[in-house]
Amino acid sequence: MMSESKLLSVVEHWLPRIEVAGIPSATAKEVITRAGDWAGWLPAWLEEADRNEAIAVDAEAKGWRVTAGEAYARAAACAHFGQFMAFEDLAAKAAAAERKCTIYRRAAPLLDPPAQPVGIPFEGAALTGYLRRPVGVDAAPLALIVPGSDSTKEEFPNFEKHFLARGIATFSLDGPGQGEGRLFGPLRPDITAAIAATLERLKGESGLSGKVALVGMAFGGNLVLRAASALPDLAAVVSINGFADLGAFAPALPQVYRDNLRFALGTEDVLGAAAGFTIANAPPIMVPALIIHGGRDKIFPVSEAEASARACSGRVDLHVLPEGNHVCNNIPWVYRPLVADWLGDRFADR
The missing domain is CATH 3.40.50.1820 (Alpha/Beta hydrolase fold, catalytic domain)
Structure with missing residues (x-):
């Protein structure tokens, strides 16, 4: 019950922040639904980071720089919000934060500007x-x-x-x-x-x-x-x-x-x-x-x-x-x- 309560509290205060950071509203809500409760929050967002990173890697290989940059940035945002407010396992939080940084470094040269x-x-x-x-x-x-x-x-x-x-x-x-x-x-x-x-x-x-x-x-x-x-x-x-x-x-x-x-x-x-x-x-x-x-x-x-x-x-x-x-x-x-x-x-x- 506490896990569900924390998820609802985070969503109440910060869902708009997730959306303005570049995660489409429908995607954010689908990830939250998939998470189910707070225990599922970090895994669900990392799964979404995987999906967007795969899109970015494929687009970059094809020379589609704009698509790749946007998808890497979304993937980094997903990893970021996965570790956001996740203080129960600090090692997992740190690993997700490092993943975010690594992915964003790939986005950076592809952004416009x-x-x-x-x-x-x-x-x-x-x-x-x-x-x-x-x-x-x-x-x-x-x-x-x-x-x-x-x-x-x-x-x-x-x-x-x-x-x-x-x-x-x-x-x-x-x-x-x-x-x-x-x-x-x-x-x-x-x-x-x-x-x-x-x-x-x-x-x-x-x-x-x-x-x-x-x-x-x-x-x-x-x-x-x-x-x-x-x-x-x-x-x-x-x-x-x-x-x-x-x-x-x-x-x-x-x-x-x-x-x-x-x-x-x-x-x-x-x-x-x-x-x-x-x-x-x-x-x-x-x-x-x-x-x-x-x-x-x-x-x-x-x-x-x-x-x-x-x-x-x-x-x-x-x-x-x-x-x-x-x-x-x-x-x-x-x-x-x-x-x-x-x-x-x-x-x-x-």
Whole structure:
């Protein structure tokens, strides 16, 4: 019964996220039905990853690069969502996560435009991310995308398209504690040093103008706001369903998200660790800020968007979308163009 309850809870909160990541709605629902309960979740998604990877391999052998790239990206997404929230067997979760990374590396050069893997020297090892440049733009501004607590860079090719279509390059990063960044330990309350190292590394890449904005999803929203308070040369910062102070509402989080935080924060003392994830004591955020939040978010309350906006001392645009769920993924046609258009205006100094 608990296994069935967890599956229903994950689907309730995150099915739209699965769909906007590139898994067709009918396919996602069929995989969930095949899973039956939570014990079947990871195997069902890995089976779907196998199916899409086989399509990709066949298409690549025939020289059908577009089809191959799309199918590899779907296969990687399937492996990603298989390990998503699967904390019962951490070895199986890690194996699925590694499979996702391996498959996405095959997708990357076949995407349009291609995704270039970039390593960022950091604390004696390397962070990893993917750089995509818009076609026909000699010096593009950059949206640096930071994932949430159990999200990774491989989840974002569809999101990146909105920026690329507007002449904005993208760099999707696994920060410390995220995806391949788990080698640096659990999530950190402050990733400013990792962002600064990424910006320094990207200075050596061609086709970029030097203008950079940070874009954070969910947990990443808090991380980019905190980093923006210490990086005044940014062009802008965007928080999408983030928060200002995790400790303020952590006791009210749904059980499935508390399970996530035990893994993401690397401790059984979730409430104690949550207290560190706050912008309350950070310097004021002076760069232009866009704060977006779904009015129906059952994980991070709308009051956290309002508190985030109050932490901004420069221009701040707050949009609470009444029908939006967590990260507004049930209305991607509303929030994703809004983010990309708003950033386009900031980069153009409009």
